[in-house]
Amino acid sequence: MVVVMAPEATEADIKAVVSLVETAGGDAFVSRGVERTIVGLVGDLQQFGALNLRGMRGVGGVIRISAPYKLVSRENHAERSVVRVGGVPVGPGTMTLIAGPCAVETPDQTLQAAQMAQAAGATLLRGGAFKPRTSPYAFQGLGEAGLRILADVRDETGMPIVTEVVDAADVDLVASYADMLQIGTRNAQNFALLQAAGESGKPVMLKRGMNGTIEEWLMAAEYVAQRGNLDIVLCERGIRTFERATRNTLDISAVPVAQRLSHLPVIVDPSHSGGSRDLVLPLTRAAIAVGADGVIIDVHPHPETALCDGPQALVDGDLRELAKLVRDLPPFVGRALT
Ligand code: E4P
Ligand code: PEP
Numbered sequence: 001m002v003v004v005m006a007p008e009a010t011e012a013d014i015k016a017v018v019s020l021v022e023t024a025g026g027d028a029f030v031s032r033g034v035e036r037t038i039v040g041l042v043g044d045l046q047q048f049g050a051l052n053l054r055g056m057r058g059v060g061g062v063i064r065i066s067a068p069y070k071l072v073s074r075e076n077h078a079e080r081s082v083v084r085v086g087g088v089p090v091g092p093g094t095m096t097l098i099a100g101p102c103a104v105e106t107p108d109q110t111l112q113a114a115q116m117a118q119a120a121g122a123t124l125l126r127g128g129a130f131k132p133r134t135s136p137y138a139f140q141g142l143g144e145a146g147l148r149i150l151a152d153v154r155d156e157t158g159m160p161i162v163t164e165v166v167d168a169a170d171v172d173l174v175a176s177y178a179d180m181l182q183i184g185t186r187n188a189q190n191f192a193l194l195q196a197a198g199e200s201g202k203p204v205m206l207k208r209g210m211n212g213t214i215e216e217w218l219m220a221a222e223y224v225a226q227r228g229n230l231d232i233v234l235c236e237r238g239i240r241t242f243e244r245a246t247r248n249t250l251d252i253s254a255v256p257v258a259q260r261l262s263h264l265p266v267i268v269d270p271s272h273s274g275g276s277r278d279l280v281l282p283l284t285r286a287a288i289a290v291g292a293d294g295v296i297i298d299v300h301p302h303p304e305t306a307l308c309d310g311p312q313a314l315v316d317g318d319l320r321e322l323a324k325l326v327r328d329l330p331p332f333v334g335r336a337l338t
Contacts, residue, residue: 001048002076003028003039006060013058014039020051031071033230034084036060040071040226067261069218071225072232077263083231085203086160086179088123090233091265094338095330096294097322098162098267100126103139103308104146107153112301114153116316120323123338125150125159126296130166130174131308132186139307147177154179162205162296168196175200185210185237185272188220198227205296207235207269214254218262234258234266235296238273247275247312250283255290267294271312277303280314281321288329294338297322 003017014030017039021028026043041048045064054062067073074080082091090096099117104110104127114125129146131139142149150161160179165171166187174181180203187193188209197204204224208217221232236255238248250273258266270283284295300306300313314322326337 001041001045002063002065002070003041003053003059004061004063004076005037005039006058007036009037009058009060013056017053017056017059020053020056021048024048024051029071029226029228031225031228031230033081035081038071038076038230067218068215069222069262071230072218072221072262072264074261074263079263080259081230081263081265083203083233083265085124085162085233088160088338090267090338091293093335094293095288095326095335096124096267096338097122097326098124098126098294098296099299099314100162101128101300102271102298102306102313103128103131104142104149105307107149109301110149110153111156113299114157114159116301116319117297117299118157118159120299120319121326121337122297123159124162124180125153125157126162126182126298127153128164128182128308130164130170132164132166132184133308144173147174151177165193165197168192171196171200175202178202180205180233183207188212188217191223194220194223195227198224198229200229202229203231203233204229205233205235205267207237208239208251208254210238210240210248212239214257214261217258221262221264232264233293234262234264235269236266236273236292237269246273246279248273250274250286252286252290255287255292259291265293267296268292269296271296271298271309271314275309275312277312277314277318280312281318281325284322284325285329288326288333288335291333295326
């Protein structure tokens with residue numbers, strides 16, 4: 001059960017709802033989104049029914065939700081949500097291009113990648129300072145030094161930063177630099193990390209686990225939401241199937257399905273799904289056509305020397321085509337580049 005607070009509800013109204021639920025032996029989780037605050041109730045639903053929550057001051061409505069994920073469910077919020085990242089909207093009506101280097105390597109490489117991304121129409125900069133690598137011998141990222149480079153490039157370009165956090169212990173550090181925290185496919189069910197990100201006060205981009213169902217992905221988002229943070233963007237980045245011709249299999253149908261089940265924005269990562277430069281533009285076209293709220297794309301000034309995922313990074317010529325694509329295609333599906 002979810003209590004939706006009216007837009008004019010005060011902190012005292014929210015507290016009154018929480019304490020009534022707790023007095024009745026339940027738990028109440030307050031989640032604040034851009035547009036509204038909701039309180040998720042856990043406990044004996046019949047007992048909550050007797051509390052007359054609907055009659056309390058500041059309460060806009062009380063909804064029973066049948067899906068196992070409550071706060072992120074579309075049953076709880078019929079309208080699709082917009083998440084703002086450093087002022088940039090991600091959600092219905094717009095198409096957001098997030099682009100940048102897979103990994104932050106040097107100040108020059110990051111600035112060049114950001115400028116290439118921006119020239120193609122990107123309004124948010126991606127870049128990993130903490131890299132989740134299959135091999136412990138592979139480049140693991142520059143850590144805090146990489147975050148400092150990202151912050152400098154943000155100052156230079158004005159692009160808000162999206163960057164990954166791989167360990168709950170680093171959430172405060174990464175959040176002190178980032179405009180949005182990314183949780184990657186390998187950590188899609190790292191519940192301690194999801195909860196810490198939920199408490200960070202920063203918007204979260206949650207990638208789908210490579211072996212995860214859509215329901216598991218939404219349950220992971222619920223962990224973030226339950227800690228008070230409804231500013232979550234879901235990212236489909238391909239799943240592990242029997243097919244080896246691509247790095248992962250982009251599950252394009254996951255976009256409309258997740259949008260039907262959840263009010264959260266859904267974007268696509270054509271770089272990590274295809275795993276190869278020549279697939280990025282076709283998959284971007286598919287993502288826009290299917291109604292994705294954005295795409296996140298790897299860009300590198302010199303992919304042949306990249307320390308991570310060079311084969312999937314777009315270079316100058318591709319970026320001119322990308323710029324045309326993200327400008328021309330979204331209007332056909334009722335969207336504009338943010
Ligand atoms: C990149 O962003 C990831 O860290 C990368 O795709 C991990 O893959 P790998 O370590 O198997 O190369
Ligand atoms: C990334 O975007 O840097 C990344 C590691 O992606 P994924 O978690 O989808 O592999």
